[in-house]
Amino acid sequence: MRYRRAILFSEEGLIHFSLKRYFEDRGYETLVFHEPIVCPVYDADREMSCGDRICCDVMLVVDGPPQFDSIELFQEQVRHGCMLPALNRAVISWSPLSRERLQTLETLGAVIFPHPFELGMLGPWLEGCETRIGTDTPLVLKRKEPRRLSGMHIRFHSASRDEHGHAKAVNISACGICLKMPKAPKVREQLRLHGGDAPFSEEAVVRWVRQDDDGSYTAGMVFCV
Helix, strand or coil: CCCEEEEEECCCHHHHHHHHHHHHHCCEEEEEECCHHHCHHHCCCCCCCCCCCECCCEEEEEECCCCCCHHHHHHHHHHCCCCCCHHHEEEEECCCCCHHHHHHHHHCCCEEECCCCCHHHHHHHHHHHHHHCCCCCCECCCCCCCEEECCCEEEEEECCCCEEEEEEEEEEECCEEEEEECCCCCCCCEEEEEECCCCCEEEEEEEEEEECCCCCEEEEEEECC
């Protein structure tokens, strides 16, 4: 068994904060991205497939300028054989959709939340989504954004444990960071990270932890946006 996972694509801070809180209150692991670089269909060769794996239980796109085109994303997912059920993909439109865009999204099978939108509209949709994917279905999420090696010294603070500590960055990307740590953080724990002399300050959520041969721990984290 696992937590259900929602992937949200949004550029508007207040909107994605409200949506993230809503999903987390329903027990979802919630990942928010500004653009769809996390999706394998945007790999450089654009020919890879996830096979029989899925990256989330539900996918929600906040659609409209200057966001990316949800139609292009869904079309690429269909072309590459994405196994996420069509009805588990949804679009929130903050302005009326043209007839052409509406028809295309309907053809792709996506659920459309029209303007004006209210959070309460999500409940019945999620109930249906949860009947289509069980929590025994394994999930995968391959991050495709470039990573760079980093020896940055990081100070961190865990609000849940009221604990401060020091760590060293192994690598860092636009969406996340790997840290070498003396103690193991908890998976899904949120940390505030500060980077030494560099102008670096981020909130991050721990995704995975492994113990290394030297007794320290390596933790992979995704930045909160």
